[in-house]
Amino acid sequence: MPHSHFSNRQRTIFGLTLLLLLTIVGMMAYWVDNLLREGNIETNQAYLKVAVEDRHVVIEQFLNERLNMLKVLTRSAYDEHDYGPRHAQALLNELATTYADYLSFSVYTREGQLLGLAGEDTIDSSDVTSQEWFTVTLTRGEFVSPLYLGSRKIPTLAMSVLAITPAGAHVVRATLNLATLNTHLSEMTAGESGGTYMVNPITGSYLSRPYYGAKPLLEHSPRFNWGEKHFHVDYEEHGIEEVDAKIATRADGTEVIEAYCCTRDGTWLVVVERELEEVLDLHRALRQQLGMTLGFTLLLLIAITGIAFRLGRR
Numbered sequence: 001m002p003h004s005h006f007s008n009r010q011r012t013i014f015g016l017t018l019l020l021l022l023t024i025v026g027m028m029a030y031w032v033d034n035l036l037r038e039g040n041i042e043t044n045q046a047y048l049k050v051a052v053e054d055r056h057v058v059i060e061q062f063l064n065e066r067l068n069m070l071k072v073l074t075r076s077a078y079d080e081h082d083y084g085p086r087h088a089q090a091l092l093n094e095l096a097t098t099y100a101d102y103l104s105f106s107v108y109t110r111e112g113q114l115l116g117l118a119g120e121d122t123i124d125s126s127d128v129t130s131q132e133w134f135t136v137t138l139t140r141g142e143f144v145s146p147l148y149l150g151s152r153k154i155p156t157l158a159m160s161v162l163a164i165t166p167a168g169a170h171v172v173r174a175t176l177n178l179a180t181l182n183t184h185l186s187e188m189t190a191g192e193s194g195g196t197y198m199v200n201p202i203t204g205s206y207l208s209r210p211y212y213g214a215k216p217l218l219e220h221s222p223r224f225n226w227g228e229k230h231f232h233v234d235y236e237e238h239g240i241e242e243v244d245a246k247i248a249t250r251a252d253g254t255e256v257i258e259a260y261c262c263t264r265d266g267t268w269l270v271v272v273e274r275e276l277e278e279v280l281d282l283h284r285a286l287r288q289q290l291g292m293t294l295g296f297t298l299l300l301l302i303a304i305t306g307i308a309f310r311l312g313r314r
Contacts, residue, residue, distance in 0.1 A: 007019035036282065041257065044279045045245040047260035052272040053243055055196060056261045062181050063144055066157050066174075067100055069085060071142075074163035074172045089118035092174075095182060101176040104152065107163075108171040110138065120151035120157075121175055125213050128171075137162050137171050150175055155182075166172035191276060247276060 073091060092105035104119030112129040128134040136143040137160045150156030158174040178198075185196040245259040255276040262269055 015157070040279060041247075042274075044257055045259065048257060048272050048274060049243045051196075052259040052261050052270055055265055055272060056243075056270050058185075059181065059198065059268065060263060063159070064087065066101065066176060067142060067144065067161065069098060070159060070172060070174055071093060071161050071163075074165070074170070074248050087116060088154060089116075090248055092118040095174065099176075099180075100181050101178075103154070103156065103175045104173075106173045108134070108173070110169050110171065113168070119175070121173070122150050123158075133158060133160055133173070135172060137173075144267060147178070148200070150177075154178075180303060194272065194274045195272040197269075199271055200267075248273070 073094060089105075095102045095105060102119070104117070106117040106121060106123040106125070107115045108125075108128060110114060112127065112134065114125045114128075117125065123131065123133075133143045133145060141162045142160075143160045145158040146262040148156055148158075150158075155178040156175050157178060158173060158175045160171055163170045163172045181198070185198060205245060242260060243261045245257065247255055248258045251257055257276055257279060258271055258273040260269055260271045
């Protein structure tokens with residue numbers, strides 16, 4: 001009987017030891033799994049932040065080059081007769097020889113009178129004095145618009161400068177096709193599911209890669225809209241040109257990691273994203289390796305514990 005009592009007690013101790021081992025290994029597996037998951041997400045967030053900063057620089061360079069081109073061209077000494085329709089077309093042709101993005105070119109007096117227009121522009125040129133682009137150009141000397149669908153439904157932006165010449169002060173406006181800029185966006189890859197977007201945060205409209213010719217790919221998403229508060233809080237807290245990242249949800253329910261940056265006084269929002277599912281593929285592979293390692297370790301511990309108890313009975 002004493003021998004039987006000792007055997008029952010030993011079985012109990014052995015069972016409790018196994019339970020303790022299972023608990024410890026399970027907690028370790030859970031902790032390491034979460035650690036790997038969070039680490040994988042943070043690594044991808046850091047990569048996407050670098051990517052969005054890179055695209056931010058490319059976009060700023062694109063805008064500055066074309067804005068400076070417009071300034072240089074309009075600083076030439078023209079008399080007031082040179083701002084007529086014929087000269088406007090000549091200036092548009094000259095711009096197009098350097099950058100093929102320009103769609104239209106127009107010149108206005110400070111009072112809003114149209115002197116010359118070449119190409120197609122969608123604005124109401126009969127009354128520009130109350131329009132934002134015109135008033136901002138007069139006060140700040142330049143203006144770059146958000147994205148919008150221009151003539152022939154082409155994703156477009158407008159830029160304007162205040163030109164001071166011997167003929168007086170004039171507001172010079174040009175519109176640009178965004179196909180070239182979208183090509184620059186396409187150069188940044190963020191995995192198979194990655195996307196790069198240039199966004200009008202006021203309306204939620206965005207230009208995404210890939211871009212097929214002149215097809216209107218200026219789409220709309222509430223999650224890109226200031227009004228939906230998706231980016232608004234971060235914009236207020238971190239300020240302009242501060243890069244941040246978060247996990248967001250698309251309209252179809254797909255979770256994505258997004259990195260974004262505000263530029264041009266909040267006029268532009270650059271977003272680079274990657275599907276969370278793709279990001280976690282590596283995590284799942286590591287989880288399998290972790291499970292196999294911990295399973296082997298647990299079996300080894302059980303075997304060692306069993307041998308130890310058998311030796312203890314002797």
